Amino acid sequence: MCSLRDNSSLAEGGVRAVLFDLDDTLYAQDEWLSGAWDSVAEAAAIFGVDTSRLRRALAAIASEGTDRGRIIDRALEAIDAKSVDVALLVDTFRSFESPPLVPFFGVRYGLASLAELVPIALVTDGDPRIQRSKLRALVLEDSFSVIVFSDELGREFRKPQPAPLLEAARRLGVPAAECVYVGDRPDKDTAAAHAAGMRAVRVRSGEYTWQPDIPAPWMTVSRTRDAIERLLSLVREGSVRR
16 A cells, blocks of 8 residues: 655655654564563562562563553552562563564665655654664664664654654754655544645555544555655756756
């Protein structure tokens, strides 16, 4: 599936830069979370916690929505675990170093191909230490001209705030109107792109696949590689016209 809603803005301004979200856009976040929850459950063993029960509780509560917060606390409450140093478990989660992760099919090659034509950037929410470790595990640290961790601007600037997207555009030296942002969440990624004056490509993958396209993106695709292929085609067409 690939639907393009309106290409009039493309004809006027073209695509001069592409920005990407990270989690569930470039790779399956569940793969990283699985290892992180294993690490947390193992760390809880020193407090006499049943690691299997805690591991199941962590997965169950995370499946309700990873952005709801207090997942570790709520999992401990669910299994009635007492006298546990929650701060230690949270630090275990934050310091988890994942084994190698694999980007979605076609992403690594697609990013390299796109970067030959236009500058590309990464804009992601979350603890910068965690997000950097994911990039290392994915071996994508050097794929982007600019990387913006929204928390380094302040947690209050997480998407759907436009500030991190605008900061990426500023560092790239490209007007926001000529940037496209690719992400999986309408309520965060598409909304942030709208607020920043950018076009949004929504990828239907990961935890929020079920969310309707509200607000409506400029383009909706099933896979990130479809987004990259479509953008490559549009950038090449624009180059020919110029």
